[in-house]
Amino acid sequence: MIFSNGFIGCKYKGLRLDFCSSDTEEKFSVNLETQPEDWYYRTTAIEYKYNDNGHRSKEIKDVDFDNYILFTGCSHTEGIGLELEKTYPYKLSNLLNVDYYNMAVEGTGIDVVEYNTLTWFAKFTKKPKLVIIQWPDHSRFLSQYQGYENFIPNGTWAKDPDLEKFIAASEMSGFYNARKNISYRLIHKVLDVPIVGVYMSSLASYDATSVSVRRFDKARDMQHSGILTNEDIANRLYRHIKTLNI
């Protein structure tokens, strides 16, 4: 991850890619051998197009600031393993008939969610109609090693014994809870628009009002949520938002 125009974005800013992150070409080649004949991705390519901020979204200058919603979260919201049109942010904004901007970055923790969201609200006076926050696993955090320009996202995927110990100690001591407590409160304090939370059902929830979603199909990388799951998330969020009378 990198700083780009004041936001935290992924390092592929301004690029178009055929494969990205866990959705690798190597994995795709293996899956071609093992997946059924009618596997959707045999005949469908995915384009990952990142804007100048390193976000898988249109450029900010192209957003309709009079009618838009804002998304933030991790790779599930970025849509790794999916065509852009199959991601839940794209589908939900279509259902709501609004434009959208998606600040989600793979590997994101609560620190980047807080940073990007508060940065948006500091930079732009025209607020979104609502903000969808996909709360990530609370054990994730951003590391900065001296001498390196990029930030390194860390989480439970880390194989380093030190990191494993750090994560376990932070969990046991209640430090992660405090970190989450502070960020959650700060986001809710500063964002003077409705916030709709969403989280994967396998993770600890952040609050009682967030929409819990479960995965029942897989994206091209066989790791992230698939087309049907994203459609379900969009529909569930749409129904939830309608009850809020926004």
Place this chain on the structure above:
Amino acid sequence: MKFVNGLLGNGVSEHYNSNGHRCKEISEINFQNYILFAGDNGSLGLDKPIEETFPYLISQRVKSDYYNISVFNGGVDALRYNLISWFHNYKKPKAVIITCEFMNSLLISDKNFTCIKAADYNDDIIKDIGNIGNICGFFEGRNILTRELLKQYVICPIFQLNYKNSIQLFDKEYVTDIPYEGSQFDYKIIADLISTAMISKSQRVRP
């Protein structure tokens, strides 16, 4: 510690106002002429009467009212939370004085967010977090994100007391950095240093 009126305070004690801060009530502040202190143990000065703490002495010297959102052992998380909340809610001060001795302090909380408090550094688990957090770049990452966020929210002159051997949030180029090598309990000297820097800065910007 306790969240009161959207700010993180030190809890209930005769030292603190109703928000848990060592200063007068927010309702009594002269918002036309005030400065804001944000830090931790040193700026609370709990070993002295409030009239001998450096926020009080500085406010007398620069002839401004003041509010003190410092939290004991609050570290950068309390600093960030209180500063952003303050700037979001209240008229901006003439200046912010950041005096954080222990930037990497840790807070702990329960799962349901019903309480929040400073971590106990005698606890081996907390020691592990402190040690490994440095090695794995956690603290550096946290401080960078906080610094860049505060640059967007704290829109006023910033004075930073640079305690010897302590981690500083802002680069010297971005704030008025005030190096200090003496004891953290010499509040009069600290007050002199900071108020002199503030007066000098304000004279430089006057026509």
